[in-house]
Amino acid sequence: ITLFLDDLQWADAASIAAVNQLLFASGPLSHMNFFFLGCAREKDSATKWSNAVDILVAGGIHVKLDCMDEHTLNTMVSETLCLSPRLTRPLSNAIYHKTKGNPLFVSQLMRSLNKECLLRPSLSRRRWEWDTKKIRSRRLPDDVAIFLTDSLGELPDKVQRALFVLSCFGASSESAFVESQGLDRNILKNLEIAVAEGFVDKINDQYRFAHDRIQEAAYNTTPAHRRCIIHFKYGIELSSLLIGDEDVISSVLFTAVNQLNLGGPPAVQDESHYFTAARLNLRAGKKAMEMSDYETAYSYFDSGISFLRKKHWQEHYALSLELYSLAAKCALTNGDHTSLKFLIAEVAAKAHFFEDKLDVLYFETCALAYSSRLAESIEKGLDILSKLGIEVQGTNVEARVQETKDLLSSHTDDEILNSKPMTDSTMIIAMKFLGKLETGMTLIMPKSVPYVTFKIIELSLTHGMSPVSPLGFGYYGSYLAKQGNINDGYHYVKLALSLLDRVGSRDSAGDIIALCTQVKTYVEPLQAALEYHHE
Secondary structure (H helix, E strand, O other), X not given: OEEEEOOHHHOOHHHHHHHXXXXXXXXXXXXXXXXXXXXOOOOOOOOOOOHHHHHHHXXXXXXXXXXXXXXXXXXXXXXXXXXXXXXXXXXXXXXXXXXXXXXXXXXXXXXXXXXXXXXXXXXXXXXXXXXXXXXXXXXXXXXXXXXXXXHHHOOOHHHHHHHHHHHHOOOEEEHHHHHHOOOOOOHHHHHHHHXXXXXXXXXXXXXXXXXXXXXXXXXXXXXXXXXXXXXXXXXXXXXXXOOOOHHHHHHHHHHHHHHHHHHOHHHOOOOHHHHHHHHHHHHHHXXXXXXXXXXXXXXXXXXXXXXXXXXXXXXXXXXXXHHHHHHHHHHHHHOOHHHHHHHHHHHHHHOOOHHHHHHHHHHHHHHHHHOOOHHHHHHHHHHHHHHOOXXXXXXXXXXXXXXXXXXXXXXXXXHHHOOOEOOOHHHHHHHHHHHHHHHHHHHHOHHHHHHHHHHHHHHHHXXXXXXXXXXXXXXXXXXXHHOOOHHHHHHHHHHHHHHHHXXXXXXXXXXXXXHHHHHHOOOOOHHHHOHHHHO
C-alpha cells in the first residue's frame, strides 16, 4: 500500500497524529507492506510549519530536494520543447539566470514568455523559437510569490475575483459546492479561464490550484481587512444550508464555521451575528469531540467564546456556560492546564448556581490527580460531595459491608442489569466525583476505598445506573475477593462487566476491565479472563 500526501506544512496536528498512528503504532515500517511519501515546503517566514511535521520527519528518511541546476533545467526545457539540449541551452541559461532553478518559477515564467510571444512556435521552421536578448532584458522580481501576484494581475478582474473566492476555501473545491453557494453567478465560467491559463487544474469536476503558492498569491490580491469581512459573509451564507439532510449539514458545518472564524469578531457588522457565530462554533466543537479531535474542538469553543459580547453571561447564559465548560473539558484532555485554570475561574465566578459549576470543578479534580496532587484532588472531591449532601467517610467498614449486602440481597442480577438509567444530572456528576475518588484513594488511602464503593452501589440502586456504576460493582467484587470470598467476588465482577455493556458508555471501561480481570484469573483460565484486553 502506498500513501502520498503533499503540502504537509499546512497539515494540522490531528492529521499528523493520525498519520503517525498509522505508520508507527503497529511496529517498525520494515515489517509492514506500506510505503508513505510526504512532501512539505522548507520552513520559511510564509509557512506555518507544524511541530508535528518535525516528529513525522524524524521517524522516517528525510530527503531534501533543492532547486534544479543548469544541466537539469536544460534537460527539462529540451524535453518540453522537443529540441536537442544543444539548441535549448541559451534559453535554459536565460531562464536559470531569472529563476535560480525554482521549478514553480520556471514553469510560470515559461508560460509567461509564451503568452508574451517571447517563446513561440514557428510554423516555417517547425520548431519553437525565442528571443534570448529580450528574455534576458526582461525585469523579474526575485521572489516567485511576487512574480505570481504580478502574473495574476494580468488576468481579467472577474477571473482574479473567482480565484480569490476559490482561495478562501482552501487548495481545492468541488465545482458543485462552489456553484451551490451562490457566491458568484459566473464563478465557474471565470475559473475555466483560470484553468486555460494554467493557474488552476480541473480534475474530476474539482478545481484545484496548480500550486499552493498560486493559492497564496490569489488570496493576497485582496487586503487583509477586506478578506476578514468576506470570510465572515461567506460563513453566514453557508450557515443557511445547515438545515435538513444530516450528511449535507456535516459536510458544510466545518466549512461555514471556519469561514466565520477566519473573519473573526472584527468582521461582524450585524449584532445578531455574534450570537450566531458563537452558537455555530459550539455546534462544530461538539462535532469535533464526537470525532475525538479535542484540539480542533477546543479551537472552535475558544473561537465561540471570542464572539461573545460583554454581557454574555446575562444575555446568553446557557450558551456561555456550555462553551466554557466544554472548552475546559478539551483543555484538560489536551493537557493545557493554563487555559483550564482560566476557564474554571470564569465559570466559578459567573455561574448562577453551584450545580452549574460541577462540570468544571470535576475537571479541576481530574487535573489535580493527573498532576500527581492526589491528596488535593481527593480533598476537593470530598468537599464538593459534602456540599451535595453525599458523605463517604466512616469508621466501621464491617457495618457498611453488611448494609451493602442487605441492599443487594433485595435485588436480583436481572433487576440490576435492567435498572433504569440515572437521569438526575446532579447525581450523574456526583457519581463521576465518586469514581475519581475511588481510583485516587486506591493509591494513597486504600482503607477509605470501601466507603466510596458502597456509596456508588447505594446511589446506583436508588437513582439508576450511570457510567460509573460498573466501577462500583467491580471494586465491590474485588473487595470481597481480597477478604477471601472469591466466589462472591467473582460473581460481582462478572456483573460489573455485564453492566458495562448495558450503560452505553465506555468512559471507565479501562479501569473496570483491568480490575475485574484480576479477580477473574482466580476462577477462569487465563485465556478466558483476558478476553476484554483485546479491546
